[in-house]
Amino acid sequence: VVVAFDRTLDYRKLNLAYQALMRGARFFATNADKACPMPGGAIPDAGATIAALEHITGRRLELLAGKPSPLIVQVALERLGLPAERCVMVGDRLETDIRMGQEAGMRTAVVLTGASRREDVAAMARPPDWVAENVGELVRMLGVAS
Numbered sequence: 001v002v003v004a005f006d007r008t009l010d011y012r013k014l015n016l017a018y019q020a021l022m023r024g025a026r027f028f029a030t031n032a033d034k035a036c037p038m039p040g041g042a043i044p045d046a047g048a049t050i051a052a053l054e055h056i057t058g059r060r061l062e063l064l065a066g067k068p069s070p071l072i073v074q075v076a077l078e079r080l081g082l083p084a085e086r087c088v089m090v091g092d093r094l095e096t097d098i099r100m101g102q103e104a105g106m107r108t109a110v111v112l113t114g115a116s117r118r119e120d121v122a123a124m125a126r127p128p129d130w131v132a133e134n135v136g137e138l139v140r141m142l143g144v145a146s
Helices: 011-022 046-057 071-080 094-103 118-122 135-142
Strands: 088-091 107-111 130-132
Touching (some): 088 094, 107 135
Parallel strands (some): 088 107, 107 130
């Protein structure tokens, strides 16, 4: 069973996953975001589905291949031949994007155009290296604009 963001998730799909897990299927996910911000308000994301399946099956997720797991970043860095300390993870979610970059050994930058707010950054034990209102401001902060 692979859990991912699914706007068409319904009882039939949830039950199929439940039945497969109860028969011993493997349990993976692409991300653990609890909610996805949308123009009309947030909607449940893969993390909500993971929590539901863990609760009803008593099983735990075996592998998180996407955010915030650093696995995908480590594979990309290896293939590109880049050291993590020379790269910056940019994202708009502290609990996934920034955490993933930090766990992969990268410097991090959050843009406040999504789910994260300045107050959230201030409350972190390990905040990102840069905080920007938007990508344009971040580009100026990093000095990469021509």
